[in-house]
Amino acid sequence: MSRVTLDARRLLCPMPVIRVQDKIETLTPGTILEAICTDPGVLNDIPAWCRINGHKVVESRSDRAEYTVVIEVGEAE
Amino acid sequence: MPQLAQFRIIHGFTRLTTKHNMTEQRKAVALISGGLDSLLAAKVIQEEGIHVEGINFYTGFCVEGHTHAIRKKDQKKSKRNNALWVAEQLGIKLHIVDIVEEYKDIVFNPKHGYGANLNPCLDCKIFMVSKALEWIKKKDFDFIITGEVIGQRPMSQRKETMPVVSGESGAEDLLLRPLCAKNLPETLAEREGWVERERLYDFSGRSRKLQMALAAKFGFKDYAQPAGGCCFLTDAQYSVKLADLWRARGSKQYEMDDIMLLKVGRHLRPAPHFKVIIAREEGESNFLQGYRKQFVTIKTISHGGPLALIDGEPSEADIELAARLVARYSQGRDADLVELEVEDREGSSHALKVEPIKPHEIPQEWHI
Ligand code: SF4
Numbered sequence: 551m552s553r554v555t556l557d558a559r560r561l562l563c564p565m566p567v568i569r570v571q572d573k574i575e576t577l578t579p580g581t582i583l584e585a586i587c588t589d590p591g592v593l594n595d596i597p598a599w600c601r602i603n604g605h606k607v608v609e610s611r612s613d614r615a616e617y618t619v620v621i622e623v624g625e626a627e
Numbered sequence: 628m629p630q631l632a633q634f635r636i637i638h639g640f641t642r643l644t645t646k647h648n649m650t651e652q653r654k655a656v657a658l659i660s661g662g663l664d665s666l667l668a669a670k671v672i673q674e675e676g677i678h679v680e681g682i683n684f685y686t687g688f689c690v691e692g693h694t695h696a697i698r699k700k701d702q703k704k705s706k707r708n709n710a711l712w713v714a715e716q717l718g719i720k721l722h723i724v725d726i727v728e729e730y731k732d733i734v735f736n737p738k739h740g741y742g743a744n745l746n747p748c749l750d751c752k753i754f755m756v757s758k759a760l761e762w763i764k765k766k767d768f769d770f771i772i773t774g775e776v777i778g779q780r781p782m783s784q785r786k787e788t789m790p791v792v793s794g795e796s797g798a799e800d801l802l803l804r805p806l807c808a809k810n811l812p813e814t815l816a817e818r819e820g821w822v823e824r825e826r827l828y829d830f831s832g833r834s835r836k837l838q839m840a841l842a843a844k845f846g847f848k849d850y851a852q853p854a855g856g857c858c859f860l861t862d863a864q865y866s867v868k869l870a871d872l873w874r875a876r877g878s879k880q881y882e883m884d885d886i887m888l889l890k891v892g893r894h895l896r897p898a899p900h901f902k903v904i905i906a907r908e909e910g911e912s913n914f915l916q917g918y919r920k921q922f923v924t925i926k927t928i929s930h931g932g933p934l935a936l937i938d939g940e941p942s943e944a945d946i947e948l949a950a951r952l953v954a955r956y957s958q959g960r961d962a963d964l965v966e967l968e969v970e971d972r973e974g975s976s977h978a979l980k981v982e983p984i985k986p987h988e989i990p991q992e993w994h995i
Contacts, residue, residue: 560917562887564685564708568725591708598711603720 661709664774748783901939932957
């Protein structure tokens with residue numbers, strides 16, 4: 551299973567969500583995307599965006615000033 | 628004349644019509660701002676059995692996000708993004724589109740002018756609908772929905788502006804406003820029977836009562852009701868700061884960092900060629916830290932205090948004045964001398980001891 555990292559640090563919401571969305575468009579279902587961010591808002595916004603667009607958040611963690619959300623890309627409709 | 632609906636479906640089931648001799652579900656994209664009107668407009672059309680997806684445009688000035696990520700006192704507040712929340716309530720996909728660069732032209736030269744502040748609402752609406760039109764063509768959707776209501780907003784939502792938005796955006800009768808459709812000429816979706824005109828609404832005016840009643844009927848609670856508009860450009864104080872920035876630069880221009888910095892800190896301009904941005908609290912100081920390589924920064928050493936940036940090309944004397952201002956907003960405000968550290972863009976720093984400026988020495992005009 552391929553794994554891709556996205557650096558969305560220093561971007562404020564909704565920019566990290568837009569970056570995740572645009573990245574996912576280029577990825578195949580099943581790919582794991584790891585988004586590294588600094589805006590704590592991503593812990594709400596990325597999972598919300600994933601829920602409505604059919605992707606799965608498999609992990610989210612925060613480490614001091616960084617917030618990482620790990621997403622499994624869902625099937626495209 | 629195309630064949631009309633093969634299945635008449637009410638309340639959430641699929642409406643199928645023939646398109647190019649194939650049975651196909653009609654699809655609409657809804658402009659979702661995160662407010663109540665766009666939520667209701669999309670819901671009304673879903674109830675007609677249309678497949679709805681949402682589109683949300685990010686201009687850089689949107690009220691969503693940002694500030695609660697910056698100010699510490701706001702960090703505990705719910706950080707919900709209302710556009711995403713609306714999409715989730717409706718069970719629809721949401722496409723967020725970054726239009727920051729293209730949008731600058733709208734802010735600089737709005738053909739239809741500004742509203743009460745620097746909000747170019749009418750041009751903004753036209754632009755967003757034209758982007759939605761591009762989108763539906765690319766994605767093979769059938770029409771566009773907005774939550775516009777005649778008379779709701781003094782500048783952009785009047786009876787006369789409705790045809791301006793549909794005409795100048797190029798959308799023409801592909802644009803349906805379900806909340807006031809009955810007050811407007813029939814659009815394609817109504818003519819073709821994809822939606823039933825009779826079940827659309829005739830809202831008008833500034834009152835929110837009808838929208839609230841409809842929200843209650845659909846069972847929506849806890850929706851956002853932005854007071855002024857959907858972006859910072861409707862905010863008087865923000866507009867004053869943006870106008871000041873344009874004056875100081877001698878032209879209308881901005882970058883994303885400028886938009887963000889105008890939302891943060893106290894802004895004081897002692898002279899046309901520089902201004903000082905002083906954090907108001909810890910969250911803002913942390914945020915300004917991220918700009919250390921782009922600006923001269925000042926922070927207090929001898930006392931607790933905020934981080935400040937100097938925007939412009941300050942001389943030695945300007946830096947000293949800025950330091951006196953920063954000292955004034957530090958815990959050393961009443962001390963004889965406050966020691967501060969000044970760091971340039973390359974990262975080299977030096978210490979400075981200054982007397983905090985007295986309140987009466989700060990002319991009111993310095994505050995932007
Ligand atoms: S309030 Fe801002 S985003 Fe909303 S229509 Fe006016 S300019 Fe556009």
